[in-house]
Every structure is written in structure tokens, then in C-alpha cells.
Amino acid sequence: MQLKSFVLFALSVASFVVAVPNAESKRQAVPLAAVYTTCVKPRTIAFTFDDGPHIYNYDILEALKKVGAKGTFFLNGNNWNCIYDLDQTVRNIHSEGHQIGSHTWSHPNLKTLKTKEEIIAQLQPVDDALMKIVGVKPAMMRPPYGEYNDMVRAVAASRGQSLVNWDFDSGDSIGLPLKDSVAAYDALLKSNQSTIIALNHETSQTTAQKLIEDVMPKFKAAGYTLDTVAGCLGLEPYQNVGIPGTRDASWTCTNGPK
Numbered sequence: 286m287q288l289k290s291f292v293l294f295a296l297s298v299a300s301f302v303v304a305v306p307n308a309e310s311k312r313q314a315v316p317l318a319a320v321y322t323t324c325v326k327p328r329t330i331a332f333t334f335d336d337g338p339h340i341y342n343y344d345i346l347e348a349l350k351k352v353g354a355k356g357t358f359f360l361n362g363n364n365w366n367c368i369y370d371l372d373q374t375v376r377n378i379h380s381e382g383h384q385i386g387s388h389t390w391s392h393p394n395l396k397t398l399k400t401k402e403e404i405i406a407q408l409q410p411v412d413d414a415l416m417k418i419v420g421v422k423p424a425m426m427r428p429p430y431g432e433y434n435d436m437v438r439a440v441a442a443s444r445g446q447s448l449v450n451w452d453f454d455s456g457d458s459i460g461l462p463l464k465d466s467v468a469a470y471d472a473l474l475k476s477n478q479s480t481i482i483a484l485n486h487e488t489s490q491t492t493a494q495k496l497i498e499d500v501m502p503k504f505k506a507a508g509y510t511l512d513t514v515a516g517c518l519g520l521e522p523y524q525n526v527g528i529p530g531t532r533d534a535s536w537t538c539t540n541g542p543k
């Protein structure tokens with residue numbers, strides 16, 4: 286190798302060596318939120334309920350109580366209902382020891398949002414509402430439709446939240462008939478899967494009044510623990526726990542993002 290080409294070779298190696306740590310440290314500078322799709326505690330199932338607070342919440346809480354289970358509720362700020370109008374429902378969930386997570390303010394597909402600010406605008410007001418109503422800041426959020434990208438994960442991480450999806454879908458959001466949802470749960474039970482995060486919707490009357498009453502006792506009888514997502518992951522459900530506020534003019538959904 287001639288001197289000139291050796292120097293060029295050495296320089297290119299040097300720049301390569303230098304370039305790699307730089308790229309690495311740049312990547313590490315933006316932490317991405319963890320995405321959980323399955324639990325870790327053996328023989329545990331986390332029943333999750335999205336899109337509330339909703340009028341069927343009462344039935345779900347009754348069904349959970351009956352079987353001695355804890356559930357997880359991913360709440361919207363203003364989707365089917367305004368969270369401030371159903372504040373007592375949120376208090377009921379919390380006081381009965383279930384977990385509350387965020388499901389964004391108005392349920393957009395977060396992948397379609399163009400800027401970090403738009404994503405923050407979907408997360409911040411939910412956290413504010415939960416702090417006002419029950420005094421908690423959730424450590425977990427479920428992206429609507431289970432859809433996310435790296436920008437969503439980066440924003441969630443910067444807000445101290447991890448993402449929670451699922452590894453079993455009851456099919457209630459696509460209008461699966463009750464018998465088919467029951468059959469899906471029965472097949473799941475038969476598969477003997479060790480840990481499960483099950484997707485359900487608080488807004489489905491069938492789920493609230495029939496489906497979970499049918500299937501939850503079967504899992505209980507098979508020796509499963511019916512726990513929250515935080516419980517079955519061994520994580521904290523909330524970043525902050527404080528004192529709830531009292532209703533004032535800020536308890537409104539009129540200022541939230543559409």
C-alpha cells in the first residue's frame with residue numbers, strides 16, 4: 286500500500302470509528318418508551334378496558350368485584366364522554382383498587398399526528414384530568430388502535446409513560462358476537478398461555494354485562510390471578526400520587542384537542 290492511499294485508508298477508518306459512537310450517542314439521547322404486549326407474572330391475566338369512562342363501567346366494576354379481580358382502565362379525556370362529566374365513575378375505578386391508564390384525550394391514531402406537540406396535546410390533558418379527579422398521574426398509556434411510532438414512544442418516554450398493548454383481543458370493538466368472543470376466550474384458556482393482557486372495551490354493553498361475567502370466573506377457576514397490568518408486570522401504576530382537586534371552571538372538555 287502506498288503512503289498516500291494508506292493515509293486515506295487510515296483516515297476513513299478513523300472517521301468510521303468516530304462516526305459510530307456519535308450515531309450511537311445520538312440514538313441514546315432520545316429514549317423510547319417501553320412497549321408491553323404481554324405480562325411477566327406466570328398464570329396471570331390482566332383484563333383491560335378501553336375507551337371509558339362510560340355508562341357501562343358500573344357493570345364492569347360489579348363483575349370484577351364478584352370474582353375478586355383487579356382490572357385496568359385506559360381512559361379517554363373526551364371520546365364517548367367527557368371525563369369531567371363522569372368524574373364519579375373515575376373515582377369508583379380508583380377507589381376499588383383498579384388501575385387507571387391514559388388512552389389519549391380524543392382517541393386519534395397517534396401515528397397520524399405530525400408533531401411532538403400534537404402528541405403531547407393528546408396526553409397532557411388526560412394526565413391533568415386524572416390528577417384533578419383522583420390525584421394520580423398514570424405511568425402507562427395505551428395508544429388508540431394499538432398504533433404508535435418512534436415519535437410516540439419518544440414523547441411517552443419524556444412524560445414518564447410506557448405503552449401497553451395486548452396479546453389477546455376479545456374482538457368486542459369490531460362487533461364480534463358474544464358467542465364468538467366467549468369461544469375466543471375459551472380457546473385462550475385451553476391454550477394454557479401463562480400470562481395474558483386481554484383487550485376489551487368499556488363501551489361495549491355485551492362485554493360489560495355478559496362477556497366478562499362469563500369468562501372471568503373460568504380463568505379464576507383455572508388458577509389464574511386476575512390482576513392489573515402494573516401488577517402483572519411488577520411495575521408501579523402511577524408516577525405521582527397526590528391529592529385530588531375540587532371541581533372548578535377548569536373541569537371542562539371544551540378546551541381539549543379534537
Ligand SMILES: [Zn+2]
Pocket residue numbers: 335336388392429430
Ligand atoms: Zn380505544
